[in-house]
Amino acid sequence: GAVVSQHPSRVICKSGTSVKIECRSLDFQATTMFWYRQFPKQSLMLMATSNEGSKATYEQGVEKDKFLINHASLTLSTLTVTSAHPEDSSFYICSAWDRAYGYTFGSGTRLTVV
Amino acid sequence: GQSLEQPSEVTAVEGAIVQINCTYQTSGFYGLSWYQQHDGGAPTFLSYNALDGLEETGRFSSFLSRSDSYGYLLLQELQMKDSASYFCAVRDGNDYKLSFGAGTTVTVRA
Numbered sequence: 001g002a003v004v005s006q007h008p009s010r011v012i013c014k015s016g017t018s019v020k021i022e023c024r025s026l027d028f029q030a031t032t033m034f035w036y037r038q039f040p041k042q043s044l045m046l047m048a049t050s051n052e053g054s055k056a057t058y059e060q061g062v063e064k065d066k067f068l069i070n071h072a073s074l075t076l077s078t079l080t081v082t083s084a085h086p087e088d089s090s091f092y093i094c095s096a097w098d099r100a101y102g103y104t105f106g107s108g109t110r111l112t113v114v
Numbered sequence: 115g116q117s118l119e120q121p122s123e124v125t126a127v128e129g130a131i132v133q134i135n136c137t138y139q140t141s142g143f144y145g146l147s148w149y150q151q152h153d154g155g156a157p158t159f160l161s162y163n164a165l166d167g168l169e170e171t172g173r174f175s176s177f178l179s180r181s182d183s184y185g186y187l188l189l190q191e192l193q194m195k196d197s198a199s200y201f202c203a204v205r206d207g208n209d210y211k212l213s214f215g216a217g218t219t220v221t222v223r224a
Contacts, residue, residue: 006156032210043201043214044157057209093156097210103147105156 002028004096006106013084013113021079021109023094028104029074030096035067038091038108050077084113116140116206118215125221132189134218136202139183144205146178146185147212152198160200161187189220197222 003026013019023033032051036044048069050056056069066088068080077096081088094106118138126132136146145164149157163169163178163185175188189196199217206213 034211041219043216046211046213049209049211091154095212102162103159103212105158107156108154110154 002026002096002098002101002104004030004094004104004106006094006109008109009107010110011112013111015085015113016083018080018082019084019111021081021092021094021111023077023079023096023106025075025096025098025104028096028098028101030077030098030104031074032097033071033077034095034097034103035069035077035079036093036095038093040091044093047079081111084111086113089113116204116213118202118204118213120200120202120215120218122216123219123221125223126192127223128192128194130192132192132220134187134189134200134202134220136185136187136215137183138185138202138204138215140204140206140213142206143180144207146176147203147205148174148176148187149201149203149214150198151201151217157201192222194222194224196220 005024035047038044047062048056048058050069050071052074058064071077093108120136147162148160151157161176168177173190178185201217202215203212
């Protein structure tokens with residue numbers, strides 16, 4: 001079946017630094033990639049939608065200058081958390097959509113900002 | 115916009131049956147999905163209903179009534195490994211966005 005590889009699985013960074021999270025679709029081309037954030041014991045909240053070669057569409061309340069999304073190819077999307085602060089600590093999950101496979105989720109990235 | 119409501123938690127014993135209800139409000143409707151998520155893990159797809167009725171996949175079944183904007187996930191012959199969070203989700207438009215309910219934490223006791 002379809003696999004989305006997400007890295008890193010865990011990252012600890014200092015306040016003020018930037019962190020990049022990568023999601024790769026391994027055996028299919030992801031037309032659309034979704035990025036979610038999940039706080040403990042809460043639901044997945046959609047942050048943004050990205051399509052290859054075009055600018056990401058951000059959900060209301062999500063700062064596009066803080067959460068930079070790049071979808072440079074049909075198999076790779078990246079989320080960069082810029083100038084991270086402790087309140088950005090969360091579980092970030094990507095999900096790729098493809099007509100043949102539907103939604104395939106990455107394994108998630110646990111970000112801790114200290 | 116869209117909103118989904120599901121119970122926050124359910125506890126049951128091994129071998130029991132659990133039903134998790136989900137009611138939704140969406141501007142459009144392209145099907146109701148169910149996902150399982152273990153602590154620290156990614157959501158895994160369980161079931162999908164686009165049309166009214168029951169879909170059965172092994173020990174898990176899902177039901178949809180579009181006229182009632184209601185669905186449920188039925189977990190049968192509960193096992194300890196079924197302890198997890200379960201989310202209902204709807205896709206409500208041509209942009210393929212999935213919106214998730216708040217999740218139901220299922221705890222299975224011996």
